[in-house]
Amino acid sequence: MQNEGGNKKMNQKVENLKGKLIVSCQALPDEPLHSSFIMGRMALAAKQGGASGIRANTKEDIKEIRSQVDLPVIGIVKRDYDDSDIYITPTMKEIEELMEVKPEIIAMDATISKRPGGKTLDEFFKEVKAKYPDQLFMADCSTVEEALHADELGFDFIGTTMVGYTEQSKGDKIEANDFEILRKIVAKAKHRVIAEGNIDTPEKAKHVIELGAYSVVVGSIITRPQLITKSFVEEMER
Numbered sequence: 001m002q003n004e005g006g007n008k009k010m011n012q013k014v015e016n017l018k019g020k021l022i023v024s025c026q027a028l029p030d031e032p033l034h035s036s037f038i039m040g041r042m043a044l045a046a047k048q049g050g051a052s053g054i055r056a057n058t059k060e061d062i063k064e065i066r067s068q069v070d071l072p073v074i075g076i077v078k079r080d081y082d083d084s085d086i087y088i089t090p091t092m093k094e095i096e097e098l099m100e101v102k103p104e105i106i107a108m109d110a111t112i113s114k115r116p117g118g119k120t121l122d123e124f125f126k127e128v129k130a131k132y133p134d135q136l137f138m139a140d141c142s143t144v145e146e147a148l149h150a151d152e153l154g155f156d157f158i159g160t161t162m163v164g165y166t167e168q169s170k171g172d173k174i175e176a177n178d179f180e181i182l183r184k185i186v187a188k189a190k191h192r193v194i195a196e197g198n199i200d201t202p203e204k205a206k207h208v209i210e211l212g213a214y215s216v217v218v219g220s221i222i223t224r225p226q227l228i229t230k231s232f233v234e235e236m237e238r
Contacts, residue, residue, distance in 0.1 A: 013072040014104055014136065017215045020052035021205060022074065022194070024219030025065065028057075032226060040064035042223050047071055055196075055217050059101045066101070074138060074217070075103030085113040085167075088140050095128055099135070105157060110139030110150040111166050125153050138194060142169035144184045151189040157214070158189050161196040174198050179211055186212035 023046035027033040033042070036058075043054045043065040055074040056062050062075050077094035080087050089095060089108035098106050108128075110121055128137070139150030142162035151158050160182055163174045174181060174197050186193050195208035196217035205216045220227045 017053050017072060019209050020215055021050065022053035022055055022215050022217045023049075023051040023222055024055040024196075024217050025061070025223050026055070026057040026078075026219065027224070028078065031224070033224075036060045036064040040068040043071070044068045046222065053104075053215065055107070055219070056103075059097050062098075062101045062103055072104040074105045074107050075101065076107045081116040083114070083118070084116040086111065086115055088161075090116050091124075092127065092131075095132070099132060102135075105136045105138050107138035107140050107157075107159065107161070109162065110153075110155065111142045111146050111162050112168060113142075113166050121150075122153060125155070129154070140196075141185075142166040142172075144181055147185040147193075148188055151191050155191060157192050157194050158185060159194045159196045159217070160185065161217070163197050165197070175204060179208060182208060182213060183211055 025039045025042040025046060027035070027039060039056065039061045046054060047069045051071065053072045053074065054065055054069065056065050057076050057078050062073055065073060075098045076089050077097055078087050079090060079094060081090055084090055086109035089098070089106060095106065115121065115124065136156040138157035138159050139147070139155040140159050140161035141147040141150055142165060147158045160174055163169050163181055164172045172181065182193070182195055192214035193212065194215050194217060195213035199205050199208060199216055199218050200221040205218055208216050
């Protein structure tokens with residue numbers, strides 16, 4: 001019974017994400033803000049600004065973020081494998097690391113790109129769901145077809161995270177033709193859709209919710225100061 005109460009509490013946290021902003025607080029090892037301590041403070045700043053959730057990379061960062069804010073977390077582990085084109089929570093090893101800190105939602109690459117060990121997404125997701133049936137999962141997709149396939153597989157959340165970042169979505173932009181990719185996914189998906197990937201203005205964030213996204217994830221434009229600075233400098237040098 002205790003676990004059931006915990007699940008209800010967790011689900012309530014996730015319900016609170018409806019129509020709200022999730023801020024991605026990530027800094028990779030080669031970035032200036034790479035530090036669990038800094039990401040914890042970044043999450044606190046996001047909460048103070050009104051964010052309702054956090055997306056974070058690694059169990060260490062998530063643990064620190066949890067010590068600072070009581071917001072639902074979308075957890076990932078970014079890791080490169082030589083035989084793979086994907087790097088967001090690619091194998092069971094990363095899932096198990098995340099389950100040590102139990103983020104409310106675990107996100108993984110759900111594209112058709114090459115996976116470690118030649119495993120298919122269908123095989124991998126089936127294994128993961130069998131081992132952790134009560135965990136919520138988010139599919140990071142790059143095309144409408146990938147999103148609808150992930151929806152069929154039973155992912156709890158369908159994300160547009162990878163649009164424009166894969167070979168099969170090269171040149172695609174999430175905002176093109178009034179967010180056509182997002183609109184097509186929202187129209188057909190049975191599960192909740194999270195808009196993510198290059199949502200870089202408050203206007204875009206507001207608009208994707210109006211178009212039917214359950215929540216919106218915003219990252220670099222809030223939490224990567226080197227990229228924010230670069231956009232100013234590039235505009236000034238034009």
